[in-house]
Amino acid sequence: MAAGGRASGRPAKKKGPSKGTGGQKRRSLEGRGATPPAEMRHWYKDKARAERIAREEQSGTRRPAPARQQRRSEDAPEHIGGRNPVLEALHAGVPASALYIAQRIDNDDRVRDSIKIAAERGIALLEVSRDKLDRLTEGGVHQGIALQIPAYDYAHPSELVELAQEAAEVPLIVALDSVTDPRNLGAIARSATAFGAHGLLIPSRRSAGVTGGAWKTSAGTLANLRVARAANLTAALREYREAGLFVLGLDGAGDTDIGDVELLTEPLVVVVGSEGKGLSRLVREHCDVLARIPMRAAAESLNAGVAAGVALYEAARHRRL
Incomplete structure (x- = not known):
């Protein structure tokens, strides 16, 4: 037997690709297709927006984004602002949960009467800043006083x-x-x-x-x-x-x-x-x-x-x- 020969004497088989791998090499040569234009790439809109904002800021034409309007819940309390309206509401027995008084308010008879009625009815008295009153009354005229009332209970x-x-x-x-x-x-x-x-x-x-x-x-x-x-x-x-x-x-x-x-x-x-x-x-x-x-x-x-x-x-x- 010649050196390096096979013991069985059978002719050697040529080694081919293993089972189940067909097509892999073809797919690997296909690539990912043509490069998409810039406007179709995921980052294009963000980049374009950033460039536009930069141009507006440089030219001084940039406007602040409008404040998002929050929808008021129907269950949210309401607020009555103003010295006469608050006093009238308290005299009328309007259901109320809190009376807000501005810090360092200039008292008059209407404010004193409102505080007295609220105390007699067990309504909470809260001293707050005028900025707080502005927010509670949504920018309305409050004259340093506001009355919080619960959401209205509608009838059938x-x-x-x-x-x-x-x-x-x-x-x-x-x-x-x-x-x-x-x-x-x-x-x-x-x-x-x-x-x-x-x-x-x-x-x-x-x-x-x-x-x-x-x-x-x-x-x-x-x-x-x-x-x-x-x-x-x-x-x-x-x-x-x-x-x-x-x-x-x-x-x-x-x-x-x-x-x-x-x-x-x-x-x-x-x-x-x-x-x-x-x-x-x-x-x-x-x-x-x-x-x-x-x-x-x-x-x-x-x-x-x-x-x-x-x-x-x-x-x-x-x-x-």
């Missing part, structure tokens, strides 16, 4: 009818359609209280709520007037009609003067629209009558609070006859 629309029934009175309810200014809500609450309405009805969307601004404008009357909230205003009006109430909509294009409406002595819902758009189409369709407030042509429209006051006065006048 049917409760307003029950209040009238318990008082053995003909129901009179005011509904607000797209009234988004809390000051208008507060003013309407004052008129509603003055003329014997049994409550306000507001939709849960696109409407002012019982906020600190509404409390302030109402001069404490919201403490004695229930406000109900409905997920759908037109559905609530339909339910009122099914319960035997009539719906009167205030509309400048109405065909009847408010003083000539025969339904004012009946169970009634008076609907007040926004100053700009008035009543929405769906709300108009659910009204039994559309009434206008007669006035000179020079005045195009009335403030929502004023219009509600005029209509409620007419309702109260007719009910006294």
